[in-house]
Structures are given as C-alpha cells and as structure tokens.
C-alpha cells in the first residue's frame with residue numbers, strides 16, 4: 001500500500017481534520033463536513049473550537065493541549081456541537097506531526113462517530129433509572145396497598161363484629177318480645193283457669209255465710225271450709241306453675257321431659273279444656289335432658305297454641321294432639337308432636353321458622369313462636385326442630401343429641 005492509498009483509506013472511513021499549531025483548521029475531509037454540517041469553506045481558517053460543545057469543561061481542553069504539545073497522542077470521547085446545534089459524540093485521536101527538526105508542525109485528528117452508542121447507553125441508563133424508580137415506587141405502592149388492605153380487613157372484621165352484636169341484640173329483643181307475648185298468653189290462661197274455681201269459691205263462701213246465719217250443721221260448715229281451702233290450693237298451684245315458667249333464675253339443670261309435658265299441660269289446662277283438645281302422651285321411659293325446664297315448656301306451649309289456632313281455623317271437630325318421646329337408633333332423644341289440624345301449606349312450610357312469619361292476623365300471631373322455639377332448641381339444647389306434613393296434620397320433630405342427656409341408658 002502506498003502512502004497516498006493509506007491516507008485515502010483513513011480519510012474515507014474516518015472523520016479527519018488538520019490544524020496548525022495554534023489550532024486553526026487547515027484541512028477537513030468530507031466526513032467532517034457531513035457530521036458537523038459545515039462546508040469546507042466555512043471551516044478552513046477557523047479555530048478548531050468551532051465544534052466545541054459548551055457543556056464540555058475547559059479543563060478537558062487544557063489536558064488535550066498539554067498532551068499534544070508534549071508530542072503525545074491524545075485519545076478521548078468528546079462531546080461536540082454541529083452547526084445546527086446538534087450534539088454529536090466522537091471518539092477522537094489527536095496526533096501531533098513533528099518535522100525533521102523535532103518541532104511540531106501540525107495536528108491531525110482522526111475521529112469516528114459514536115453518537116448512537118452514547119445516546120443508546122444514555123437511554124439505557126435513563127431506562128435503568130426509570131426502572132429502578134418504578135421498582136422503588138412499586139415496592140412502596142405494594143406496601144401502601146397492603147396497609148390499605150389490612151385497614152380494610154380490620155374494618156371488615158369490625159363491621160362483622162358489629163353486625164354479629166346487632167344480631168345478638170335483635171335475637172335478645174325477639175326473645176323478650178316472644179316471652180312477653182307468651183306472658184300475655186299465660187295471663188289469659190290464668191284468668192281462664194281461675195274463672196271456674198273463683199265462681200266455685202264464691203258459691204262456697206255464700207253457702208258458709210248461710211250456714212252460719214241459719215245456725216246450720218257444723219260438719220257442713222267444715223266441709224265447705226275444707227273445700228274452699230282445696231280450691232284455693234289449686235289456684236295457688238296454678239300461680240306456682242306460672243311462676244316457675246317465668247323464673248329468671250337461669251341455671252341449667254337436668255329435667256325430665258315428662259315433667260315439662262305435665263307442666264305445659266297444667267299451664268295450658270284452661271285452653272285445652274276450652275277448645276276441647278285431646279292430648280295423648282306416649283313415653284316408655286323417663287328421659288332427663290340438660291337445659292331450662294321453663295324454656296322447653298315454652299316450646300311445647302307454642303306448639304299447642306299453634307295447633308289450637310289451626311283447629312279453630314280449619315273447624316276441626318275431633319281435635320287431637322299426640323306427643324311421642326323415644327330414643328332413635330343413635331340414642332338421640334326424639335319428641336314428635338303431631339296434630340290433626342289439616343297441616344301446613346307446602347308452599348310456606350319452609351318459612352314457618354323465620355322470625356315474623358305468620359299467616360295469622362296481627363292481633364293473633366306475631367310470627368315469633370316457632371322462631372323462638374327453634375332458637376331455644378338450638379341454643380339451649382344443642383338440638384333441632386323441624387316440621388313435616390303427615391296424613392291430616394303436621395308433625396313437629398324435636399331432636400336432642402345424645403351428649404345432652406344425663407342418662408344414656410333406659411331407666
């Protein structure tokens with residue numbers, strides 16, 4: 001390769017310029033003009049700093065000049081400015097040319113364009129920073145969202161707690177309401193039960209007065225006296241039954257199911273007689289369960305009252321209630337309460353245990369009887385109550401689990 005060929009090869013593949021020792025441009029190749037957007041005429045005779053970028057610190061040029069003046073080659077990537085204000089990056093090599101006397105004659109600079117690389121690297125760095133920022137903010141946002149979720153969760157828990165509490169209060173109110181309704185029922189029952197003995201007492205007292213004023217037989221007088229005491233005792237027993245029923249002394253105890261039935265029948269005697277209801281009880285063994293006798297009695301009263309209402313509504317002539325108690329094959333206590341009052345419409349049978357569900361006029365029913373009965377059976381006895389239509393009436397089945405009972409064997 002001749003020197004001219006060598007020069008041509010360099011000039012065609014690189015950006016080449018020459019300056020005199022003061023930095024005045026003496027030569028630029030076409031590539032130089034292309035990249036810096038100047039014509040050759042605009043460049044020749046100008047100081048090389050025409051392409052200098054204002055961002056580049058002066059110290060860098062000082063190093064450049066110091067290096068080349070020491071006849072050393074300077075290499076660096078330099079940021080330059082084109083005529084139209086575009087930034088370009090060039091990898092530059094500045095070589096001092098020395099004459100035969102050893103003095104610097106001129107400088108030759110060979111560069112190649114690395115703008116793309118630099119911009120890409122810069123862009124990459126920017127993206128990296130952006131990514132890092134996103135990452136940081138993402139972590140922060142995840143933390144924020146987690147906190148928010150935790151707060152929401154806590155709020156939700158609080159609200160569930162509140163709702164549960166509200167429900168409890170509602171249940172307590174329903175319970176009180178139903179007890180009040182039952183109390184009203186009781187009072188009318190007492191009134192009914194007392195009507196007969198009161199008139200009996202009235203008659204006997206009148207008899208006693210007559211015996212006394214007419215100087216009657218002392219034996220007759222004493223008989224009337226004893227009879228009055230008996231009647232009063234019966235009346236007092238009625239009160240005792242009701243008092244037990246409303247006894248607020250809530251200590252769970254074992255009681256015989258049979259006792260609960262007898263007490264219910266006692267309390268309801270007035271109603272049972274008035275509406276001519278025949279109750280039969282089948283029970284082959286004595287069964288004790290743990291709970292509140294008064295509550296269990298209330299369930300039975302609700303059932304009898306419902307049957308009574310259905311008897312009246314459907315004008316049943318031969319009114320029968322059948323109560324059967326037995327242990328099923330698993331040892332659970334089952335109480336089947338059946339009447340012959342035409343049963344319950346299949347369309348509503350699923351709703352009868354809902355609170356306030358009633359087919360009766362509001363002056364007759366509140367729709368709480370069966371709801372409360374279910375609550376008592378579930379909450380106090382851990383059992384369940386269900387209804388199904390049978391033949392000419394309905395059967396309510398109360399099932400009380402084995403572990404509720406004191407004696408699991410037949411007694």
Ligand SMILES: Nc1ncnc2c1ncn2[C@@H]1O[C@H](COP(=O)(O)OP(=O)(O)OP(=O)(O)O)[C@@H](O)[C@H]1O
Pocket residue numbers: 181302306307310339341343344352353357358359360364365366367368369370371394
């Ligand atoms: N033995 C029954 N025969 C026919 N229908 C019944 C019987 N027992 C309950 N029902 C139906 O179930 C409904 C709900 O009964 P529940 O005892 O809960 O309320 P209620 O009797 O209407 O009112 P409350 O008992 O509060 O005074 C009744 O309105 C009635 O339609």
Ligand SMILES: [Mg+2]
Pocket residue numbers: 302305306365368369370
């Ligand atoms: Mg009822």
